[in-house]
Amino acid sequence: MLRRVLYIDLGNEDAWVEERQDLFDQWMGGTGVGIKLLMEECPEGVDPLSPKAPIIFCIGPLNGMFPVATKMVATFKSPLTGELGESYAGGRLPLAARFAGHEAIVIRGAAERPSYISINNSDVKIKDATSIWGVEAQTAGMILREHEPGIGRRSIIRIGPAGENLVRYAGVVVDTYRHLGRLGLGAVFGSKKLKAMVISGTEHVEIPDHKRYREVYNKLYRTTVQTDVMEKYHDIGTSVNINVLNWLKGLPTKNFQSSSFPEAENISGEILADKYLFRRLSCAGCPIGCIHIAQLKSAFSTHHEFEVRKVSYDYEPIYSLGSNLGVSSAEGLLQLIDACERLGLDVMSAGVVLAWATEAYERDMITPQETLGVPLQWNNVKSYMNALEYIVRPPNEFYAALAKGVDYASAKYGGADFAMALGGNEVSGYHTGPASIVGQIVGVRHSHLDNAGYSIDQKAAKKQLSPEQMVDEIINEDNSRGVFNSLVGCLFARGVYTSENIIDALGAVGIEKTKDDLDSLGKRIFDEKYRFKTREGFDLSKVRVPKRFYETVSTLGKVDPQTVDEMLRLYRKKRGWL
Amino acid sequence: MADSSEAKVISERVSVAGQETKPKPKKRRRLKVAHPERCIGCLGCMFACSRVHTGNVSLRDSAIKIQTQGGIEGDFRVVVCRGCNDPPCVRACPVGALERKPDGSVVFHEELCTGCGQCQDACLIGAISLGRGSKPIKCMHCGACVAFCPHGVLTFEEVPS
Numbered sequence: 001m002l003r004r005v006l007y008i009d010l011g012n013e014d015a016w017v018e019e020r021q022d023l024f025d026q027w028m029g030g031t032g033v034g035i036k037l038l039m040e041e042c043p044e045g046v047d048p049l050s051p052k053a054p055i056i057f058c059i060g061p062l063n064g065m066f067p068v069a070t071k072m073v074a075t076f077k078s079p080l081t082g083e084l085g086e087s088y089a090g091g092r093l094p095l096a097a098r099f100a101g102h103e104a105i106v107i108r109g110a111a112e113r114p115s116y117i118s119i120n121n122s123d124v125k126i127k128d129a130t131s132i133w134g135v136e137a138q139t140a141g142m143i144l145r146e147h148e149p150g151i152g153r154r155s156i157i158r159i160g161p162a163g164e165n166l167v168r169y170a171g172v173v174v175d176t177y178r179h180l181g182r183l184g185l186g187a188v189f190g191s192k193k194l195k196a197m198v199i200s201g202t203e204h205v206e207i208p209d210h211k212r213y214r215e216v217y218n219k220l221y222r223t224t225v226q227t228d229v230m231e232k233y234h235d236i237g238t239s240v241n242i243n244v245l246n247w248l249k250g251l252p253t254k255n256f257q258s259s260s261f262p263e264a265e266n267i268s269g270e271i272l273a274d275k276y277l278f279r280r281l282s283c284a285g286c287p288i289g290c291i292h293i294a295q296l297k298s299a300f301s302t303h304h305e306f307e308v309r310k311v312s313y314d315y316e317p318i319y320s321l322g323s324n325l326g327v328s329s330a331e332g333l334l335q336l337i338d339a340c341e342r343l344g345l346d347v348m349s350a351g352v353v354l355a356w357a358t359e360a361y362e363r364d365m366i367t368p369q370e371t372l373g374v375p376l377q378w379n380n381v382k383s384y385m386n387a388l389e390y391i392v393r394p395p396n397e398f399y400a401a402l403a404k405g406v407d408y409a410s411a412k413y414g415g416a417d418f419a420m421a422l423g424g425n426e427v428s429g430y431h432t433g434p435a436s437i438v439g440q441i442v443g444v445r446h447s448h449l450d451n452a453g454y455s456i457d458q459k460a461a462k463k464q465l466s467p468e469q470m471v472d473e474i475i476n477e478d479n480s481r482g483v484f485n486s487l488v489g490c491l492f493a494r495g496v497y498t499s500e501n502i503i504d505a506l507g508a509v510g511i512e513k514t515k516d517d518l519d520s521l522g523k524r525i526f527d528e529k530y531r532f533k534t535r536e537g538f539d540l541s542k543v544r545v546p547k548r549f550y551e552t553v554s555t556l557g558k559v560d561p562q563t564v565d566e567m568l569r570l571y572r573k574k575r576g577w578l
Numbered sequence: 579m580a581d582s583s584e585a586k587v588i589s590e591r592v593s594v595a596g597q598e599t600k601p602k603p604k605k606r607r608r609l610k611v612a613h614p615e616r617c618i619g620c621l622g623c624m625f626a627c628s629r630v631h632t633g634n635v636s637l638r639d640s641a642i643k644i645q646t647q648g649g650i651e652g653d654f655r656v657v658v659c660r661g662c663n664d665p666p667c668v669r670a671c672p673v674g675a676l677e678r679k680p681d682g683s684v685v686f687h688e689e690l691c692t693g694c695g696q697c698q699d700a701c702l703i704g705a706i707s708l709g710r711g712s713k714p715i716k717c718m719h720c721g722a723c724v725a726f727c728p729h730g731v732l733t734f735e736e737v738p739s
Binding site: 064065067091092095098099138141142145151152153156175176177202203204205206207210213214217221225280281282283284285286287288289291310 | 618619620621622625628629630632633634635636637638639643644645646648649650651726728729
């Protein structure tokens with residue numbers, strides 16, 4: 001296997017490859033190598049939007065080799081939180097990197113004028129992107145397809161106007177329907193005048209023992225397609241959880257003022273699947289096909305003239321732009337998702353920011369002068385569409401503040417008690433109980449996917465768990481996900497990849513590891529990430545918990561602040577930080 | 579290329595997805611792209627092809643190709659050998675490296691191939707392409723791709739004699 005790092009310097013238009021076997025031996029790949037390279041490349045205290053802040057992409061040893069090992073990780077310093085930025089995406093990106101022969105890509109410096117990077121095997125070029133600067137993300141992809149090689153096996157990742165204009169939660173659109181969405185990688189691209197990156201290649205991977213490889217492949221494939229471990233993703237998709245969480249009183253509604261939404265059914269996975277879903281897609285290398293594409297058809301005249309948009313949807317965007325904004329129609333929801341897609345915004349942060357703004361507007365903390373006459377009201381899709389455009393191209397101070405995230409906006413205008421961010425990152429769509437809150441506070445990137453606290457809460461709803469048991473589960477997930485994210489697998493397939501199966505899969509591609517090796521790797525990766533976080537100023541004891549979390553009933557009833565404090569104390573103790 | 583252990587592997591694959599399991603059909607069978615519109619673009623067929631025939635992981639070495647038209651927003655095109663009764667690739671080969679057997683199947687004699695690429699040019703659908711060493715990658719209609727298609731895009735058909 002090629003274990004190479006591709007270095008690209010945008011400033012002096014240079015690129016070179018280094019063999020870093022030691023790095024991969026020690027840190028596996030994916031998020032492990034990603035954090036190590038970030039430590040190497042990112043100067044302490046650097047402005048995340050300065051040329052000195054790097055962008056790092058990593059795949060891992062299982063990408064392209066086994067089913068559902070379909071993610072690539074990006075590490076960077078987040079312009080939203082000012083500390084660890086980490087984001088994952090699938091599509092064709094990991095595969096394209098694999099066959100281009102680069103397990104890691106480091107981007108340094110900033111370009112002089114709008115540019116894009118073209119990687120075709122070892123041929124790396126930095127090309128002029130002036131004519132597509134300002135172009136929406138989807139269109140930019142369409143244009144680049146005409147100019148770059150590798151049709152059918154390449155990946156085109158690009159930013160929209162949000163990234164160019166440094167919206168702190170701008171994402172990077174990957175192959176149209178996938179995203180390196182969270183924590184502002186799009187703004188880091190924008191700060192480097194980097195519009196896009198196109199990767200393709202024709203390398204192959206030599207397998208040491210063909211027979212063993214095929215045996216392990218078959219076993220994992222069978223587990224993926226024939227058992228029920230992934231059924232949820234196969235059928236209705238992640239959006240099946242809208243009705244489930246609504247029923248469990250865990251679906252954040254109107255900025256977490258409620259945990260159930262009377263009109264949830266209208267925007268549920270079931271309704272979307274029955275009435276709007278027209279196609280399913282998969283990331284390359286995954287037989288599940290969880291990418292659900294809705295057709296949004298709307299008339300633009302009375303003469304049967306229609307515009308048709310193809311919109312990908314999942315649970316999180318339905319929460320953030322649906323229930324959390326009180327949006328009760330599927331059409332309205334899909335329009336908002338589509339707007340974020342075109343502009344290149346992270347849907348989750350965008351929705352949480354709009355939800356805070358709506359409540360602040362309702363409470364007269366924000367005036368119509370500030371919103372430029374846009375009535376920010378629940379379910380007012382037209383207003384939200386206008387506001388999203390204004391966030392991306394801020395015409396005044398208010399929208400410029402919204403573009404910096406909900407923590408920044410609430411510090412300026414008030415309403416911190418209902419500014420729904422943890423660790424500076426706008427929260428995900430779960431008000432399930434204390435584990436979800438604590439999980440996002442302590443998580444390395446303050447994401448629900450760091451340790452799935454929401455899932456621990458749901459478990460606790462069935463069988464009571466003590467605060468200590470919850471903390472143990474969070475720590476266990478923190479560490480084991482570090483390993484899985486080094487491979488780099490899709491978290492939806494975590495049920496397929498037991499430790500035993502991971503060891504078998506690694507063995508089949510020539511990497512022998514024991515359970516102890518993996519456990520210690522998971523812990524080392526976590527520690528290294530915390531080293532970066534604290535170096536950049538993160539202090540766990542200072543994380544602000546919006547009061548709203550304690551006011552609204554959750555799946556596990558009202559959350560007691562003392563429970564959260566107690567869990568944080570236990571967490572610190574078990575991590576050896578007391 | 580496929581020795582007996584390969585054939586076993588292939589038949590295992592065939593049973594994986596619950597498709598047809600006959601390893602040795604009496605009549606010639608060929609692949610059929612029965613439902614291209616059901617393709618989700620997972621590329622499982624391409625990986626299966628290179629895995630079974632080369633043992634390695636490659637997209638380029640696959641005989642079957644999933645092509646995009648306008649990215650994944652567009653429809654996928656499934657490009658695979660149709661097993662023509664009068665194969666233009668065989669006729670185009672100037673050195674007889676591609677040989678049509680009496681049952682209609684086409685075998686590739688690598689040692690005769692000069693890598694001229696005329697077979698590739700002769701196939702309108704692009705089902706034969708040059709791989710490593712400029713040698714054509716010829717579909718053997720083994721069915722590995724059929725077994726690893728999760729959506730029933732591919733199937734076998736018997737060739738009318």
